[in-house]
Amino acid sequence: MHIFKDFYRNEVKLSFDDHPFSKYPKHVWVICKYKNKWLLTRHKDRGLEFPGGKVEDNEHPSDAAIREVWEETGGVTESIHYIGQYIVAGKGGTIVKNVYTASIKELLPQKTYYETHGPILLDALPADVKQRKSYSFIMKDDVLTHCLDYISTHARNRNG
Structure with missing residues (x-):
């Protein structure tokens, strides 16, 4: 388990x-x-961030993840995998969030991207993302760092 402070100095537990x-x-x-x-x-x-959002009533979290990718980017999910979960106890209450990794097979234009301006494709995430004003606070804590490390390690283990 990883325990650290988020952008707003709330305690985060990631597992x-x-x-x-x-x-x-x-x-x-x-x-x-x-x-x-x-x-x-x-x-x-908020700025640049990976897709995500709330799970609707009677919706499975993985279905919510697929829906959020579709709504916010027009991305059609090819595969999706649960990798972890974190909890944040903030001023507005406690949030528990599942983290997934997904492979997208196509991007389709949408009439609306809801609360976003649509998809952004990047060859690489900047090393200084925490200092960049164009990025959302969601990208500025160690959830992203630990998840990218986890994804990288597990991809290497799967590939030999």
Whole structure:
């Protein structure tokens, strides 16, 4: 388990175990790639971030993750995998969020991208993302760092 402070100095607990904080989290976040590029979205208020959002009533979190990618980027999910879960106890309450990694098979234009301006493709994430004003606070804590390390390590282990 990783414990650290987020952008707003709230304590975050991140685990790569199977749903350690809730079997039914109310939020999802999807670290996704399309054609070997990172697929982000530009949130209208927060800036650049990976797609994510709230789980609707009677919706499975993985279905919410697929829906959020579609709504915010027009991305059609080819595969999606749960990698971990984190919990943040903030001033507005406690949030439990599943983190997924997804491979996107195509991007389709949307009439609306809801609260975002649509897809953004990047060859690489900048090393100084925490200092960049164009990025959302969601990208500026160690959830992203630990998840990218986890994804990288598990991809190497799968590939030999």
